[in-house]
Amino acid sequence: MRLIFCCGVVLLLTLFSSISHGGNILVFPIEGSHWVNMEVLLRALHSKGHNITVVRSSKSWYVKENSTYYHSITVPVERALGQEFLTSLVSSIIEFDRGNLPLMSFLHITIGMTNTFVDMHRTVGEFVSAMFDDQELLRKLKDSNFDLVLTDPCWGHGIILAKYLNLPLVYNVRWLIAGEAHFSLAPSPVSYIPITGTGYTDKMTFLQRVKNMMVYLITKIHYYSMITQTYQKLCEKYLGPNSDFFELSLSADLWLMRVDFVFEYPRPTMPNFVYMGGFQCTPAKPLPQQLEDFVQSSGEHGVILMSMGSFVSALPADMTNEIAAAFAKLPQKVIWRHKGDRPANLGNNTLLVDWMPQNDLLGHPKMKLFVAHGGTNGLLETIYHGIPVVGIPLFFDQCDNLLRLKERGGAQILTIDSVDKDNNFLKAVEEVLNDPSYRMNMQRLSRLHRDQPLKPLDNALFWTEFVMRHKGAAHLRTESYRMPWYSYYSVDVGLFLFGVFLLVLTTVFILMRCLYCNVCKPKVKQE
The missing domain is CATH 3.40.50.2000 (Glycogen Phosphorylase B;)
Incomplete structure (x- = not known):
């Protein structure tokens, strides 16, 4: 009887523990195929006993207002990135592609369509402003005691709200605003890591490496121009003049990467990058x-x-x-x-x-x-x-x-x-x-x-819950995102060492010259 009683107590404690550990997650998704994979992750989190709240716009065409596994907060907006706009954009890109080389197509998208993409992110910015201008909504978000923010950082709205609410930040990520996420934080030598849009592999010729570097610089300029014209202004307006969106975007506690190294080329990574490529894949179910x-x-x-x-x-x-x-x-x-x-x-x-x-x-x-x-x-x-x-x-x-x-x-x-x-x-x-x-x-x-020890979805769930249990994952987060570029690449150290070298070389030269003058100076005959 004592054994049965102990087993019952353990079972009750287990059940109580599983219920009490359910987290409260605030989600900022984006539309299209990005929502398709985000939805898989949200369903799995809901099945683990977590409460999900999704923030959507009133013009959302993928994220539904009513759901059995999440609560929704609908933000009224005047315009949004709707289906008609995206379909029109895709059609124009297709027409351009039919008469151009892949690299020209990439340059057309990154340079020729910069204003279009800036306007897209300004639309997202209007969504952010609508949230911050609604004091009742902000009060509701603060009072809900969320454990973390989960967002797709292809748009920057979730990043800004996570900072405002002072919550741990988790990314469901492949793209960070306008670039592949690895390049934002992980060491990324462009000598063997191809930039998206070049059509190159990790085995590049000299000329391909030259082009790869050029495209890398173009994407960086494109990335910075979009952020400075949109999200940085929002940060300064709602978070204070000293807020830096670049720093905020790189300070996420966890990056759930939607790739797999069976698919991706081998490359350096970071300890808070968790790979869950293929997490949406399941054994086939019977067809209709x-x-x-x-x-x-x-x-x-x-x-x-x-x-x-x-x-x-x-x-x-x-x-x-x-x-x-x-x-x-x-x-x-x-x-x-x-x-x-x-x-x-x-x-x-x-x-x-x-x-x-x-x-x-x-x-x-x-x-x-x-x-x-x-x-x-x-x-x-x-x-x-x-x-x-x-x-x-x-x-x-x-x-x-x-x-x-x-x-x-x-x-x-x-x-x-x-x-x-x-x-x-x-x-x-x-x-x-x-x-x-x-x-x-x-x-x-x-x-x-x-052939993995843990299914990609289970891996993503474990680390998301890890962040909730420990109120973040700062011990996995590199401090490199706080460093200016000249410190990150040790340009200042290189210049200092070069200056020391020049100083030593100059000192040695002066000493040798003085020694030569004193030893080898011709004697002047005195009368």
């Missing part, structure tokens, strides 16, 4: 019956899946027709996420859908190929399930993401301007389907990715 029937009808030939991401509803008509004609010539069945006009030459083997369970389809035994734009979420799902890829990158990091798979033998890449020329699309699809090495290489990457 209608979709399962279509997949099973493919027989031994299998199925091809095509999706161009959340921001691209349809490609240009001529390109769409070329892709549809190529699919019609294949023995495989095709499931194509497409919201535009129905292509005139669409084959009977192709099913157009508005939405599809992408992860479950990629994990289906009959899946043979994924035609994709190269977004991080989709490529990590293909790695998880071991499916080869034909990539059609459109903008931002997509070309570089696909290049990592191509170099590892798991993908073929088509530029946007070559898809509808000389049957290039059909040739690429047939090559990947018919050459077994592509599938073998992706299966190998899948085995490497899955």
Whole structure:
């Protein structure tokens, strides 16, 4: 009886402990595919007993106001980065890309569209101002006793509010405002770490390293210009004149990095960087019956899946027709996420859908190929399930993401301007389907990715709860972010040592000259 009583006490204490340790998390998400992966993390945190509060704008088109696993705070705004604006932006980028080289496309995005991106972040700034100007909202946030702020730092709103509320800060991150997050904090030698947009690998020639350095400097200028014109002004207005947004953005306690070193090139990292690439991937669940029937009808030939991401509803008509004609010539069945006009030459083997369970389809035994734009979420799902890829990158990091798979033998890449020329699309699809090495290489990457002591999502949950338990993780945070650039790169030390060297050299020279003059001075004959 004593043993039963003790077991009961232990069980009650365990249950009470699990309930009492539930945290109170304030979340500042952003739209599109970024919300898709943030939602996975929030669901997992909710299942662990944590209370989730999401701050959204009144014009949000991905983040819903009502949810079963989070509370929402809706901030009224006049304008936001809505679906129509982003779709228009993507369309203009596609049109530009069709007539230019990838590097020119990158320069167009980083330089030619600087004003557009600055205006996008000003829109986010208006959202920040709407929050700070609402005293009732600020009082509510302060009184809620949150344990930490979780944000995607591609926008800067969560960073500023975390400082105002004096809360530990956790990032769900791949991008920090306008650059890849590693380059903001971790040592990043550009001699072997390619800048996103160059299309280079970690094995660069001399000329490629020159271009890599030039693009690195351009991205830094772009990054600083956007911050100084938007977020720095907000910091000075709401946090005080001595507030520095650059310092605030680098002072996060934990960086949950949405990459994996099976996917990413090896590079230096930091102790508060926790890698959770592929955290959204799960074993495939059964498909809806209608979709399962279509997949099973493919027989031994299998199925091809095509999706161009959340921001691209349809490609240009001529390109769409070329892709549809190529699919019609294949023995495989095709499931194509497409919201535009129905292509005139669409084959009977192709099913157009508005939405599809992408992860479950990629994990289906009959899946043979994924035609994709190269977004991080989709490529990590293909790695998880071991499916080869034909990539059609459109903008931002997509070309570089696909290049990592191509170099590892798991993908073929088509530029946007070559898809509808000389049957290039059909040739690429047939090559990947018919050459077994592509599938073998992706299966190998899948085995490497899955062979971890802890699942990526569990790793992310542990470290997020770690920050809540210890009220931060300052012991993991480098102090380098407080240093000016000339101290970080030891320019001041180099100049000091060079000055000492010159002083010693000058002193030795003067002493030797004096010694020479005294010893070797010709004697003057005295009368």
